[in-house]
Amino acid sequence: MQKRKAEAKKNQKIVEIKELKLRPMIDTHDYEVKVKQARKFLGEGNKVKFTMRYKGRELSANDMGREILNRLLDDLEGVCRLESEPKLEGKQMMMIVAPEK
Numbered sequence: 001m002q003k004r005k006a007e008a009k010k011n012q013k014i015v016e017i018k019e020l021k022l023r024p025m026i027d028t029h030d031y032e033v034k035v036k037q038a039r040k041f042l043g044e045g046n047k048v049k050f051t052m053r054y055k056g057r058e059l060s061a062n063d064m065g066r067e068i069l070n071r072l073l074d075d076l077e078g079v080c081r082l083e084s085e086p087k088l089e090g091k092q093m094m095m096i097v098a099p100e101k
Contacts, residue, residue: 017096019049024064031068035075042080042099052086052093062088069095 018041020034038048050072052065069086072095080097087094 013045015045015047017047017049019051021051021053022065022068023053023055024058024061024068026068035072038072038076038097039079042076042097045099047083047096047098048080050086050095050097052095054091054093059091062093065093069093073097 020038022031022034026034038050041048050069052069054062054065058064066086073080073082076097079100081100082095083098084094084096
């Protein structure tokens with residue numbers, strides 16, 4: 001029994017959650033770098049948490065951030081599946097994606 005438990009523990013894959021922080025006014029190159037990082041993390045089998053951080057007046061126009069998160073989903077289509085919808089919590093909007101099985 002003990003040997004089987006040790007063998008099972010040795011073979012298990014620990015899934016980490018990697019976080020990528022974004023801003024609503026992100027530039028195109030910065031956006032492409034974040035997409036590339038997300039693809040790398042998802043390829044390694046990790047979940048990715050996208051955090052859209054707002055400052056000042058950006059919070060009143062939070063649809064800009066939601067558009068960027070939806071664009072991320074479109075760009076990562078086929079690589080990931082949505083685990084939690086984008087939701088606003090205070091001054092941050094968060095979304096979690098998991099690797100496609």
